[in-house]
Amino acid sequence: MTGLELAIEFTDLWKDLETSDINRMLAKNVNYELLEFFASYAEEFAEETLAGAPLSDELRSRLPNLLIIGYIIRILEERVR
Numbered sequence: 553m554t555g556l557e558l559a560i561e562f563t564d565l566w567k568d569l570e571t572s573d574i575n576r577m578l579a580k581n582v583n584y585e586l587l588e589f590f591a592s593y594a595e596e597f598a599e600e601t602l603a604g605a606p607l608s609d610e611l612r613s614r615l616p617n618l619l620i621i622g623y624i625i626r627i628l629e630e631r632v633r
Contacts, residue, residue, distance in 0.1 A: 553632060559625050566621060581627060582620065590619040 594615035
């Protein structure tokens with residue numbers, strides 16, 4: 553399986569997961585400090601990049617997920633090899 557195939561399959565699965573399933577998976581694979589870092593970094597990035605433009609609550613809550621998804625895909629790539 554290529555990295556792209558793995559990423560596509562994982563993001564397809566992610567969309568269908570319930571919040572409780574996501575939380576369980578995160579608890580097993582990502583420590584709390586890293587989750588806090590992703591949330592903080594995403595907030596800082598949004599504020600700097602959008603420079604005062606309004607940011608919806610939905611976008612604000614989803615930005616850390618992009619970082620987390622990328623991180624988990626990277627972990628999966630290492631485990632598959």
